[in-house]
Amino acid sequence: MKTSERREAIISILKQAEEAIPAKALAAKFNVSRQAIVQDLTVIRAYTPGIASTSRGYVMIKEQENSPKKEFKVCHDASMTQEELFTIVDCGGKIKNVSISHRIYGRISVDLDLRSRQDVLDFMKAFEGSKSKYLGEVTSGYHYHLVEADNDDRLLLIEERLKALGVLAPLSPWEKEESGIE
Template identity: 75%
Template sequence: MKTKERRDAIIEILKKSEVPVPAKSLASRFNVSRQAIVQDLTVIRAYTSGIASTPKGYVMIKDQGHAFQKEFKMYHESDQTEQELFLIVDHGGKVKNVSISHRVYGRISVDLDIRSRQDARDFMEAFQGSKSKYLGEVTSGYHYHLVEADNEQRLKLIEQKLMEAGLLAPLSPWEKEESGMEEA
């Protein structure tokens, strides 16, 4: 199979799959190395929108219709990460990504696609027995989550629950200006 044929087949697999597809699984299917699949997906993602890399594999983001999104600025200790994720998914949200704003490196964002408690547990388990740290630890607990929900009321409920739990961080004046929020 030629490279272009393999890449086209990968796109079709991702379109049809309802769950993330690990690179290792694709490598086995096409009898190539995992690294070859990762390289294929780098090229594919450059010209195909809607493909996300998650801790569990690659997904083709399906058109959600009229989903609503809001970015929340968070601040908490790393041992509160599971609580944060559970609050979001338990109240109808999907954690699309995590981002940090670093003084030297600028904005760094990673796709997550956490939709359920099980997704959150899987994410947390990926860190067990590892020296890897949560992205927010690079910025002393400050980070952002882009959250998606079916309607604006869900996003407001999620914001309220995160605030009640003490997990939200106030936006700085420049962040308010960038987001178009007015001073209260």
């Protein structure tokens, strides 16, 4: 099978999959190395929107047309990460990404696609035994989550719970100006 054919097959598999597919599983299916799949997906993601790399593997993010979304600015140390993420998914939110706004590098965003406590636990486990740090640690705990929910009431509930948890951060004047909030 040619590389281009394999890449088209990978896209087709991801479109049909109900859950994330590890690179190792794709490598076994196509009888190539895991590294070959990772390289394929780097190329594929450059021209195919909606493919996320998660701690469980690769997933095609299926957008719900009119699902409400809201970006929450939060600030906390690493010890609060799991509780923050549990709060969002327990209230019916799907955490689409995490991002930071860095003075030098600008906006950096990473797809997460966390929908349940198990997704959060898998995400947290990926950091165990690693020297890697959470993205928010680069900006002294400040970061953002784009959250999708079934309705606006869920997003309001998430906002209330994050505030009660003490992690919801106020928008700075330039962020309010940028988002049109007065």
